[in-house]
Amino acid sequence: MVRQKTSAFQSSKPVTIKDLAEILHTTPSTVSRALRDKKGVGEKRRKQVKDLARKMNYQPNTVASGLRKGKSRTLGVIVPRVNRDFFSDVIAGIEEVAFDHKYSIIICQTHDQLDREKQYVETLLSARVDGILASLSLETNTYDHFRKILNARIPLIFFDRIPAEMDTSRIVIDDFEGAYRAVKHMIDNGYRRIIHFAGPDYLNVYRNRKEGYLAAMKSCNLPVEEDMIIHNNLTLEAGRKSMEEVLNKGMVPDALFSASDYAALGALLFMQEKKFDIPGQFGVAGFSNEKFTSYINPSLTTVDQHSREMGRYCTELFLKESIGEKPPPSKIMLSPELLIRKSTQRKSKQ
């Protein structure tokens, strides 16, 4: 006799296809085929199996099928921090496409530490994820851990912060172009002595933003003294402090282009405290289009990175690489969008 269980109170050990098979006096293979709509099962049987599965609240064990098939339908995502607008937006995009294709995503935060990045790569490899999407930590200056991923023949897609040394698929925005356009726009608005907050040179994004800044200045024959480029860690506090130091040194810049919105904000707040009129006496532009940039006063000119789309593309690249023969690495560069807001718009252009 079939043991009755109400679906609401089925308890303890999960139901397996073997259980279903026994109850229906058939075999696991048939049940498995029926459940997954594989051919080779009679219509009647199939319905019978599916009905029972539902009734007994059968949950397929993806761990087991993953082991058997050598596929986990899981994606690893490695980011510096999940609670930064840029990264959480990228993750949102990744999740959307992943969900549509029935992939789960495992999230890893490196906190910008190389150690954690390495450890997470190991974890993901051990979890036999089907692919890894990653953005480098600030500390990353060695890539052997990422090479392991390639050796394991697992698709690896970098986004935003990418290693120059590795020939993998990647997706970035054109940081040079974004910076160039931002600075050009500032120059058009009459700013001349524009300083720059930069991040570490070994990261592509900051290097390229700096290059874009330099190119724009050069194209207008504006001199860039060495001390006009300030390297800091791009936090709000760092921005504030760097700005203060600049003034203390007796420099008289009339604008700032920062590689990060947060550092731009720090400087902006500091200048406001010092009673500078922004954008009148001092112009400020940032990078990344963090949410707060459109809400502050004056609203902050910045560069949008299409973060959500970047996430979506990432997953799509992975999907492309995960089928059939490995295609050559795709290198995608998205166009940034300059968002001109109040912090750089002088009443009268000079």
Add this chain to the structure above:
Amino acid sequence: MVRQKTSAFQSSKPVTIKDLAEILHTTPSTVSRALRDKKGVGEKRRKQVKDLARKMNYQPNTVASGLRKGKSRTLGVIVPRVNRDFFSDVIAGIEEVAFDHKYSIIICQTHDQLDREKQYVETLLSARVDGILASLSLETNTYDHFRKILNARIPLIFFDRIPAEMDTSRIVIDDFEGAYRAVKHMIDNGYRRIIHFAGPDYLNVYRNRKEGYLAAMKSCNLPVEEDMIIHNNLTLEAGRKSMEEVLNKGMVPDALFSASDYAALGALLFMQEKKFDIPGQFGVAGFSNEKFTSYINPSLTTVDQHSREMGRYCTELFLKESIGEKPPPSKIMLSPELLIRKSTQRKSKQ
């Protein structure tokens, strides 16, 4: 002879303990024991095994061991959206503690849709996660999918948005208290006709914030007309629109307490456009302490929810439940913190 592979170029099929065993002329059991520091292996053997494992770049297959042990060392996290400051902060907290205890986390975004929530519960159950941490979607009004989790004897911890109907572990902040204190503070600053933007009543958080608002008003004998409570979806746009409607109806409130920072911002921007002086003529307070609230002008009074700590506690609750006999559900309530900023501080108190 042992086949040589350089660690950098080990390729194709991953190494298994069986491979290691064969090379060392021993058995998988011994290798397994050696690798996991189980007793019953000679010191010499252990070293031999570990050295070879490192040399051959052995990655333990957690899918296989998970299947065998019935544990995946994975946690499922279900949130409405990953790119909201509150949730991404909670996730950051969850990840930190999880990482310390060698758990991975799978992230699920419901987009506030019940369908997706249900589907993700199935996915997580199939993935045999060891626990699930969840915050309800806006649409969730039925809980059978969550009951399945309990039936499967998997720890389930709710945070922030919790179902009243289920007796599970949960962690919330004292929304009533937060709202009460915020409104009390506004009254202390001379505001009298304070309106309230509320979310759906079936969600504990919004219900409690509304109750806190009502209690504070009542405690000061301030009347609350029916139309002073406006239900909307708490987005920036909704806030702006609701505020406009309020004015169009001829109401003359002198302050707003919003259950969400975004809706508060919408109203604030609208009022500024209408040339109201904030906080002079109109006071505004929000809820959640989104990052932008401290950067806008005037900075927005709001209630901090200790989101990061909430995430950390969540994981700790899970850890507690995952060992030994199931303890009775823990119900934790964190104290909110009222952040008094400029948007509610009148120059002269009345």
Add this chain to the structure above:
DNA sequence: ATGAAAGCGCTAACAT
């Protein structure tokens, strides 16, 4: 200290 054997739940190749 080590090995042999069984099995976690599922799928796929090979029968029939």
Add this chain to the structure above:
DNA sequence: ATGTTAGCGCTTTCAT
């Protein structure tokens, strides 16, 4: 259309 068999990689008895 269905059943049989083997095995994914690992861990855990149970022997020896």
